[in-house]
Amino acid sequence: MKLATLLLLSVLVCVSAAAAALPSDHAERLARGLGTFRTQVRPLLTAHCLKCHGGEQTKGELDLTTREGLVKGGADGPVVALYDSRSSRLLQLVSHAKEPHMPSKGDKLPDDAVAKLAAWINDGAPYDAPLVEGETPAKKDRGSITASDRDWWAFRPLRAPAVAADARPRGGRGNAVDLVAAGNERGTKPVPPADRRTLIRRASFDLLGLPPTPEEVEAFERDRSPGAWAKVVDRLLDSPRHGERWARHWMDVARFAESSGFEHDYDRPGAYHFRDFVIKALNSD
Secondary structure, eight states, rough: HHHHHHHHHHHHHHHHHHTTTTTTTOOOHHHHHHHHHIIIIHHHHHHTTTTBBBTTTGGGGGSSSSSSHHHHHHHTTTOOOOTTTOOHHHHHHHSSSSSSSSSSSSSOOOHHHHHHHHHHHHHOOOOOSSTTTTTTOOOOOOTTOOHHHTGGGGGSSSOOOOOTTTOOOOOOOSOOOOHHHHHHHHOOOOOOOOHHHHHHHHHHHHHHHOOHHHHHHHHHOOOOOOOOOOOOOHHHHSSSHHHHHHHHHHHHHTOSSSSSOOOOOOOOTHHHHHHHHHHHHHTTT
């Protein structure tokens, strides 16, 4: 359960990071940029750039037939900085601010054409279709798995770690982890084992989010059988409160709420179905 939560969080963080790179009005810019591309930029690129960059030849490894090729750039690196025409090398070349001046054969583009190209780049340089009929954008093979993919921590095979001889926790409870040896190097010592009252309170707060009742504490303190601790944990995991406790983490990731919040704080009458489903799913393992 916790591993799945971490994986979902990592995905959402990546998505949020990608979204953060877009301007807040990117949808408006996209619509405007597509209009500019259809009416002005496509004819401009086709007439002045395509022959050398994706048409008859591909000079400097720069292929402008697709947006993917434009964004990728050529042998000398990227030629556009999306949403930032002033930093885009393509605009600097066609405006003759930098060499080699483009187009390489022909007069400098009119100022209004350069301005339209700049506006298009500031709008994200969208294409409505490739410049050459039948050309398709290069697609990443989603089925391919690289060595870097395989090295992701979640996909590495499980292996028992090497444990120092003196790393077994005192009292024999718990798993052997190489913490004692590391502590010895730093001059620290492990904390003593928790008493039974502390143990059951920790487990109850962690698994249910609620303290144990005085009767439950007393029963665990009296039960000295070898399986007493396991019985406590199993009882807590079997409790319907367990799903209620841990469902909140999933619902927080999904930004669940039973009302819309802020100034439009309307109720969402059917929202509880999602809440109940997550609780039931966790309690059903």
